[in-house]
Amino acid sequence: MKNPVSFIGNIPLFKSLPNGQLERLANIATTRTLKKGEAVFSEGEEADGFYVMVRGRVKIYKLSPEGKEQVLHIIGFSEPFGEVPVFSGGRFPANAQAIEEVLLMFFPRSAFVELIRSDPSLALNMLALLSKRLMQFTGLIEGLSLKDVPSRLASYLLDLSSRAGESNALELDISKSLLADVLGTIPETVSRVFARMTGEGIVAVEGRRIVLVDQKRLREISSGVVSLQLK
Amino acid sequence: MKNPVSFIGNIPLFKSLPNGQLERLANIATTRTLKKGEAVFSEGEEADGFYVMVRGRVKIYKLSPEGKEQVLHIIGFSEPFGEVPVFSGGRFPANAQAIEEVLLMFFPRSAFVELIRSDPSLALNMLALLSKRLMQFTGLIEGLSLKDVPSRLASYLLDLSSRAGESNALELDISKSLLADVLGTIPETVSRVFARMTGEGIVAVEGRRIVLVDQKRLREISSGVVSLQLK
DNA sequence: CGGGTACTTGACAATGGTCAAGTGTGGTGG
């Protein structure tokens, strides 16, 4: 990295920190690189700090005994992760694995807690971060418990579209099998739902490129007002 | 309440606060009583503070368009709730309803944020609280996505037992239909699973009294090593 | 004592997962 202090200063979590603090952070931080497929940490492992993404992406996920995955989060540029055990338990509650080549910054726990103690605005930033995570999890729980797969897929697509500037033509940011793990289902089901949506003229799919043909229908499906035809 | 300051001082979230701060808290706090069935707040409502339970219990839950409920949390004595929008959004991400007659303490947002700013240990307590919530949600997501209903019920019973001092004879702390909403299923399914477990000699059920006859089997079911017989 | 709610049980339906087989494609090593 060319300039660690300036990188750290641009992380949303650390915004509003004075320069002195940024330098202290840069001093306690270390970096770590991983190849695609490598584990950052595993569930139950002892945690002595947390990470911030510099380059690449990792998935945070739970594993069932039979090997099915539920993705909790996909971490991208300048997002922190693994911060939960810093404040409560000492162990990671889920697994983290690189889905691309990855460069991470690592912040040791004790030094970071000290920093929070001395800087209330850092504490409030962290509180805001955890609160947002909580809201996001609330949505995930709602989806898994109260909505069917077409509805969850529709929500995902609409969300992608809104983050891509409300465009109707978008490109999936992840593979369809990873998408299945994000939605809490399996690749076969994702395929079938895409097929049904295509048949209904709601979307057009070509590999990872997807066109939202009928946003209105999509919104109805995502909110559960109507459900998708069987066949 | 006889002595607000001493009550507040005994809330885990506020432990380790100096007396002066406790008095400031007592000054900004108000109280609120609700009858069974009354809403504390609803999803999407503007939030200007959070609550701490003094007496009774409330359920925090999401609602599907068809009226199905998923309970996220049951709040009991001296637990805080509704604190998420204090730090991020301005709106409650779920509903809260009294399941018994309830007495609450309310802390307005801005005064509370000021207090956090001035007291790092309060900030760390709050960070620990949100982290624990996050871990709990992680478990809920895991259950909904990766485990079947018998497994979730088994986990619930084992959890109850451990919190009741490892006793084998326990009393459900909630009605079976509320239990269904906690587990992310419906009362009919809970009934059937209890019936199957009884038939297998795993538990004995009599109204709300439940005896865990075969804890070992129950643990196997909860962890997904084995599954329950069909009939 | 009455009424409503909680709970149970049965028959049925449907969502979505499993298993299997086949197609396409991108990356790598010969």
Add this chain to the structure above:
DNA sequence: CCACCACACTTGACCATTGTCAAGTACCCG
């Protein structure tokens, strides 16, 4: 540079779990 292999994806047939609808019983509260 091409062939091959692994993997991502698709599709079909089948089945299991769980939700829906309906009816009946029991129980608690007023």
